[in-house]
Amino acid sequence: MHMHKFEKIWLIFGFGALLVFLTVIGVSAFYLGNQPPSCLATIDPEKVDTTAPFNEPGLKKVEGKEWDYELVFVASAFSYSPARVEVPLGAKVKVIATSKDVMHGFQAAGTNVNMMLEPGYISEVVTTFKNPGEFLIVCNEYCGVGHHMMHSMIEVVE
Amino acid sequence: MAKTELNRKIDTETEVEDSTNLNGTLASVMILGAILIITWVGLYMLFLSR
């Protein structure tokens, strides 16, 4: 089959890009152990208030883990608990959250924290708060009439 | 005597464009590739910075 020299160039470019991205995904998942925020961890949505760690929402210092703090959030129509929390600058934090009723979103605007909170499932993400300031947490999954009022605030302080 | 035109050759030749010149195609493919790489790197930098 005759193939133009230029066609070879962009085919190699295309397949090369495909290979690079598949490798990135493979390394991320199997070597670095990255996983989606909701990864098979379940909870009874009726008993969220009495199940650890969700019986005590908020920031907690932890020892002997890969992260320094655990930040627990409980979402329910149409609010988050806690409604405001302070986090020290540069802290490596594992955010652990779930929903008591319907599906909610959890996005800390201006950070890489953005996940879905499904009733019955626990969503987790590890992040480092590198920049000081206030970061608004918004619900980005339509959850009902009060959806647009649903928010919380993370304040990163020095 | 009138002649039938059954054997008349019909002119079917159409002009064929020179399809071996792909300079413009190469340029547009490379521009598209560059746009993809620039946006990908830009978003990755954004991801790392926040």
Ligand SMILES: [Cu+2]
């Ligand atoms: Cu919501």
